[in-house]
Amino acid sequence: GDSVTQMEGPVTLSEEAFLTINCTYTATGYPSLFWYVQYPGEGLQLLLKATKADDKGSNKGFEATYRKETTSFHLEKGSVQVSDSAVYFCALFKTGANNLFFGTGTRLTVIP
Amino acid sequence: GAGVSQSPSNKVTEKGKDVELRCDPISGHTALYWYRQSLGQGLEFLIYFQGNSAPDKSGLPSDRFSAERTGGSVSTLTIQRTQQEDSAVYLCASSLRDSWTETQYFGPGTRLLVL
Numbered sequence: 001g002d003s004v005t006q007m008e009g010p011v012t013l014s015e016e017a018f019l020t021i022n023c024t025y026t027a028t029g030y031p032s033l034f035w036y037v038q039y040p041g042e043g044l045q046l047l048l049k050a051t052k053a054d055d056k057g058s059n060k061g062f063e064a065t066y067r068k069e070t071t072s073f074h075l076e077k078g079s080v081q082v083s084d085s086a087v088y089f090c091a092l093f094k095t096g097a098n099n100l101f102f103g104t105g106t107r108l109t110v111i112p
Numbered sequence: 113g114a115g116v117s118q119s120p121s122n123k124v125t126e127k128g129k130d131v132e133l134r135c136d137p138i139s140g141h142t143a144l145y146w147y148r149q150s151l152g153q154g155l156e157f158l159i160y161f162q163g164n165s166a167p168d169k170s171g172l173p174s175d176r177f178s179a180e181r182t183g184g185s186v187s188t189l190t191i192q193r194t195q196q197e198d199s200a201v202y203l204c205a206s207s208l209r210d211s212w213t214e215t216q217y218f219g220p221g222t223r224l225l226v227l
Contacts, residue, residue, distance in 0.1 A: 036218075043116075044155075044203065044218035089155065098168040099145060099157035100216060 002027040006090050006103030013080055013110050021075040021106045023064075023090035031092040033057075033066050033073040034100065038087045047075075047088070080110045114138065116219035118204050124225045125194055133189040133222045137206030144187050145207075145216060146179060150200040158202075161187060194226045 007022040025031065035047040035057070048057030053068035062077045073090060090103040117136045125131050137144050146158040157171040161181040172178070176194075181187040191198055201223050205216040 034215075043220040044205075046215055046217070049215065091155075098160040098162075099147075099171065100155075101157075102147075102155040104154040 002031070002092065002094060002097070002101050004090050004092055004101050004103040007106050009087075009105070010107040010109060013108070015082055015110055015112050016079045017110075019075070019077040019080045019084075019108070021088055021090075021108070023073045023075065023103060025071050025073065025090075025092050025101075027071075027092055027094055027101075029094055030068075031094045033064070034091040034093070035062070035064055035073070035075050036089040036091060036102075038089065038105070040086070044089065080108070082110045082112055084108060085110045116204055116206050116217055118202075118219040118222050120222060121220065122223045122225075124227065126227050127196060128193055130190065130192045131194055131224065133191075133202050133224070135187045135189070135204030135219060137185065137187070137204070138217055139185075141206035141208055141217075142184070143207045143216075144181055145205040146187070146189050147203045147205065148200045149203055149221070155203065158189070191224075194224075196226050199224055199226045 003026045005024050032051045034049045036044045037047045038044050048059040050057040050066035053066055056065045064073050064075045087105045087107045089105045091100040093100050119134045142163045144161040147155045149155050159179045160168040176192045179189045201221040203221045204219045207216045
């Protein structure tokens, strides 16, 4: 079945460090891929998305490239800030499906 | 404009009681979803509504769970005879469902604690 596997957390980084959160997926066909973020005390927010192979989603300095050959959608940011501390969820959606499939989430803490 | 809203934000109940959770989707969104986020786990799909079509209930964990959507807008998730394992954050999302990219917008969630 369809699934998303995310890098286990928690991840703790110093401010201005480089961030990578790994995400791989299993799905038939050509799913759309998403990163959602959940800041402390808030609901899930869409961070970025990519809808086809080799697409790069980007937002707020975060990037992720849809790699069909490695079935991956790793999240990266060149220089994290304290305000990036949150839980990050990778997700996929297949055409014709009725729900997003989420990874288990990765908690990021950025220390000054 | 207004986002997805949910109420109550927190609910504490005793085992065996029934609870109702409410979701107001973004105006004009035809698709509505309920998910559950349990401690230490990812988001688990519960149920999906699209317009006037029959809902997809495939994610409901037991017959104690039910949901309805009145007038294609507001939805209520009901849990009967609550159990301690029902404790979780219940999230509602809505989308336009007008394209295959499927961006869902989430509410802040209802945190349910069953004692």
